[in-house]
Amino acid sequence: MWNVFFSLLPSLLLVLVTVLRRWNWICHLADSTVQQLGHCIWIIVCRLLKLPCFTVSGSTEECQAEVxxxxxxxxxxxxxxxxxxxxxxxxxxxxxxxxxxxxxxxxxxxxxxxxxxxxxxxxxxxxxxxxxxxxxxxxxxxxxxxxxxxxxxxxxxxxxxxxxxxxxxxxxxxxxxxxxxxxxxxxxxxxxxxxxxxxxxxxxxxxxxxxxxxxxxxxxxxxxxxxxxxxxxxxxxxxxxxxxxxxxxxxxxxxxxxxxxxxxxxxxxxxxxxxxxxxxxGQLWFEYELPWLYQWIALIYRKFQINRYATALSSVMDVAKILHCNSLRDMEELMFCAPKQSEQKISDSVDNVGKENSRLSVKLDWPSYWERNxxxxxxxxxxxxxxxxxxxxxxxxxxxxxxxxxxxxxxxxxxxxxxxxxxxxxxxxxxxxxxxxxxxxxxxxxxxxxxxxxxKVEEKKGFKDVFAQRGSQSLRHSTSAVLSRRRATLLRKERPIRRRQISTPSDKFTFEEEQEDFTWNRSYTR
Known part of the structure; x- marks a missing residue:
């Protein structure tokens, strides 16, 4: 009797699961249970790896996110x-x-x-x-x-x-x-x-x-x-x-x-x-303590890069010391602020003039490095x-x-x-x-x-203004200037009062912006 029951048990379980799956609430409950179980396991793993844990909603409806x-x-x-x-x-x-x-x-x-x-x-x-x-x-x-x-x-x-x-x-x-x-x-x-x-x-x-x-x-x-x-x-x-x-x-x-x-x-x-x-x-990011797992992975990747060119870089860097660093901050400092780097910069500055020369002649320590970077x-x-x-x-x-x-x-x-x-x-x-x-x-x-x-809209407006004020000859000259592929500089006519900042949730995408006078023109400061 029991032998027959145990032999049929797998088939009975399969039939039971098939019947239960026809009920949507059963499927939803099972999916929710599996998801919650996986979420708990994931949190435990993150805590064991000493990674910061974040609260994540189980569904998009529960999340009241906004930009x-x-x-x-x-x-x-x-x-x-x-x-x-x-x-x-x-x-x-x-x-x-x-x-x-x-x-x-x-x-x-x-x-x-x-x-x-x-x-x-x-x-x-x-x-x-x-x-x-x-x-x-x-x-x-x-x-x-x-x-x-x-x-x-x-x-x-x-x-x-x-x-x-x-x-x-x-x-x-x-x-x-x-x-x-x-x-x-x-x-x-x-x-x-x-x-x-x-x-x-x-x-x-x-x-x-x-x-x-x-x-x-x-x-x-x-x-x-x-x-x-x-x-x-x-x-x-x-x-x-x-x-x-x-x-x-x-x-x-x-x-x-x-x-x-x-x-x-x-x-x-x-x-x-x-x-x-x-x-x-940049300096704050290098000195900021990243989770150890990401810090370790980034270090390994960076060390593989340095080791690939170890022979060539040994003339300007202490490669052996760099490969024994325990943080990205130490690696960055040894690569660009070490004594060998100072000697190399001084020799290079002989062959450089102008802006590049002024960049190479600066003091090579950690604070000075970030002053220029x-x-x-x-x-x-x-x-x-x-x-x-x-x-x-x-x-x-x-x-x-x-x-x-x-x-x-x-x-x-x-x-x-x-x-x-x-x-x-x-x-x-x-x-x-x-x-x-x-x-x-x-x-x-x-x-x-x-x-x-x-x-494009602002350029068309500029064309109409130029045509109305200067005629077709000036238009041809101004068109070539406006279509220059450099940058567009915003020249704002400042108002003494009624300035507004967009920083609170009520200011996001739901209100009509106060109209102010702006003109977008092509101009060059250098």
């Missing part, structure tokens, strides 16, 4: 709030996609190939650029989509509104700057994929020694040294004179982009820029709109209280969007079809489109 936009009230800011619809829709995702550590693992740490390979469904082709000092940087062009379905979406984009079309001289070039480690992350590859789908032409900038780029000179670039990026942008400008140049940076790569925008000012050749989870204070050292010279995306649950950046909100309140060029969840760079968002996508990618690309549309 807090911090900026100076300008015509461009008002235009963005009215037309950049994705910026008004915060990233919402359920666990585990919404967990910051899960996002970091899948979007930043997941293994990918480096160099001009077939990655993430995108085909890359590489240009190696020889610099003035003999160094080499690489430009990886995302030239085509390998996924035929994605290519079809590109050819038939909804609404027919994209900014660029396939040609030898692309209309919109997006310069993508990876993080300071130079790693091509899955997050960056997804950005290239989505940019191609929407008609942009992305190109990834690799610093010397990064991304498989050969190191032909025995030194790396400092954290905020913009000389290589400036030459790369000038190269793109000269070879694509009719193209609009945009730039977006990832994580610590924003230190280089912000430094470039500040140093070059109105000569940056860029129309707009964006920073995803940016590092605003802080991302926002020349923030008041920035002359193009810059959108920065930050998240409150970012475990790889200092607390949100360290963000220089005063800069965004006072400068007409800086805009800051703060979300409640998003982790570091990822900002995963449920797409409504059972999958997830990156909210930051959608925001950045739509921001570029809206800014481009805004400048």
């Amino acid at each position: 807090r936009l911090i900026c100076k009230p300008t015509a461009l800011a008002s235009h963005l709030k009215k037309h950049c619809y994705t910026l008004a829709q915060p990233p919402l995702a359920r666990w585990p996609q919404a967990d910051p550590h899960f996002q970091i693992i899948t979007n930043l740490m997941w293994p990918t190939k480096e160099g001009a390979e077939l990655q993430g469904g995108v085909h890359f082709t590489r240009d190696n650029l020889l610099l003035k000092d003999g160094g080499i940087v690489a430009l990886d062009w995302a030239v085509s989509l390998m996924d035929q379905q994605a290519q079809g979406k590109r050819d038939h984009h909804p609404g027919g509104r994209f900014l660029a079309h396939h040609s030898s001289n692309p209309a919109i070039v997006v310069i993508i700057i990876p993080n300071a480690l130079g790693r091509v992350t899955p997050h960056l590859l997804m950005l290239c994929h989505k940019a191609l789908q929407q008609g942009f032409y992305p190109v990834v900038f690799h610093r010397r020694g990064h991304g498989g780029c050969p190191l032909t000179t025995p030194h790396y670039q400092e954290f905020g040294n913009t000389s290589d990026l400036a030459q790369a942008v000038a190269y793109l400008r000269s070879h694509h004179p009719s193209s609009t140049l945009l730039a977006v940076s990832e994580s610590s790569g924003s230190g280089l982009l912000l430094s470039y925008l500040g140093e070059c000012g109105s000569s940056s050749y860029l129309t707009a820029a964006a920073c995803i989870s940016p590092v605003f204070h 802080e991302p926002l050292r020349d923030a008041d010279e920035v002359a193009v709109p810059v959108l920065c995306l930050c998240s409150q649950d970012d475990p790889l950046l200092p607390p949100l209280s360290t963000v220089p909100e005063g800069l965004f309140h006072n400068s007409p060029y800086f805009l800051l969007a703060v979300t409640q969840q998003g982790g570091h760079c990822s900002f995963m968002h449920e797409d409504g079809h059972g999958g997830t996508t990156s909210w930051s990618h959608s925001v950045v690309l739509e921001y570029f489109r809206v800014v481009s549309d805004f400048f």
